[in-house]
Amino acid sequence: MTSISKPIVFFGTEDFSLIALKALVTAGYPVVAVVTKPDSAKGRGQQVIAPAVKTFALENNIAVWQPDKLIKITENVQKLDRPVGVLVSYGKIIPQSILDLFTPGIINLHPSLLPKYRGPSPIEATILNGDTETGVSIMQLSAKMDAGPIYAQERLSISEHAKADYLYNQLGFIGSKLLLKILPAIIDGSLQPEMQNDALATYCNLIKKSDGIIDWNKTSQEIEREIRAYKDWPQSRTKLGNIDVIITSATDIWPIKNSIPASLDIVYDEDVKTLFVGTANGSIEIDSIKPVGKKEMPIAAFLSGYRSQLGV
Numbered sequence: 001m002t003s004i005s006k007p008i009v010f011f012g013t014e015d016f017s018l019i020a021l022k023a024l025v026t027a028g029y030p031v032v033a034v035v036t037k038p039d040s041a042k043g044r045g046q047q048v049i050a051p052a053v054k055t056f057a058l059e060n061n062i063a064v065w066q067p068d069k070l071i072k073i074t075e076n077v078q079k080l081d082r083p084v085g086v087l088v089s090y091g092k093i094i095p096q097s098i099l100d101l102f103t104p105g106i107i108n109l110h111p112s113l114l115p116k117y118r119g120p121s122p123i124e125a126t127i128l129n130g131d132t133e134t135g136v137s138i139m140q141l142s143a144k145m146d147a148g149p150i151y152a153q154e155r156l157s158i159s160e161h162a163k164a165d166y167l168y169n170q171l172g173f174i175g176s177k178l179l180l181k182i183l184p185a186i187i188d189g190s191l192q193p194e195m196q197n198d199a200l201a202t203y204c205n206l207i208k209k210s211d212g213i214i215d216w217n218k219t220s221q222e223i224e225r226e227i228r229a230y231k232d233w234p235q236s237r238t239k240l241g242n243i244d245v246i247i248t249s250a251t252d253i254w255p256i257k258n259s260i261p262a263s264l265d266i267v268y269d270e271d272v273k274t275l276f277v278g279t280a281n282g283s284i285e286i287d288s289i290k291p292v293g294k295k296e297m298p299i300a301a302f303l304s305g306y307r308s309q310l311g312v
Helices: 015-026 052-060 070-078 122-129 162-190 222-228 300-310
Strands: 008-012 033-037 040-042 047-049 063-065 084-088 106-110 134-140 150-157 234-241 243-249 264-269 272-279 282-286 288-291
Touching: 008 015, 008 288, 015 033, 015 052, 015 162, 033 070, 033 150, 040 052, 052 063, 063 300, 084 162, 106 162, 122 162, 122 222, 134 162, 150 162, 222 234, 222 243, 243 300, 272 300, 288 300
Parallel strands: 008 033, 008 084, 033 063, 084 106
Antiparallel strands: 040 047, 106 134, 134 150, 234 243, 243 288, 264 272, 272 282
């Protein structure tokens, strides 16, 4: 358990945020408030869902602030005794007027090796670009996006088949462990951050729902990476024959087989049926699939039930 008595205000919204919040609370850090986005409507039924960090905070008797504009928390923060902020995937830019309310500032856990992949989708960018290494950075937040000085980093080697959900979990736990290790030194001032080299900065974009629509005119490698990067959201969607589907896994590339983009080919190998879809440079093998509105299934099960609708 920590001996830190300085009040902590936690900023976070995504499920990735919850890993760090749980770690702080479990370790005994005095988290006095959680700042998160307002509840939002999600899914086909547009049911209003609270962020997971809100649910956890209320279960642990922690105050929850959900301002539509961050300036509205000013008075609440000013009532605290020189609080420190911790931010993990909050989803909004923090204005300087709010940053100035915290001492030594707001500490951000960012899932990339900054200054690489500043921006909102570093994990997806890591997969899309075929990186073999990623990591986390603990930095002091600044008004400019992900440009603040860095306290510490930790690296993680990744396989060529790593999926987004795996990296979110791994980096969440690695980052939380590093945060707990260095936060006392950040708070007492014995650990000072080092400025980033802006000349080395690269940026990633906000992912849109339309990014999940598969373009079969891309290469097999590009499409396979997108399927892994967009596994949870926006998911990789396409139409096979007259069936709308989400491709959930396509880890095996078939570079030798040449075909027309979006064309379908069913191959039998000792009574096992496999589906290949044409791309710009060959074909990609589909491993598992989810017809829209149905459960995910292995490709063999999909072909048994839906082959007549594929036109193959």
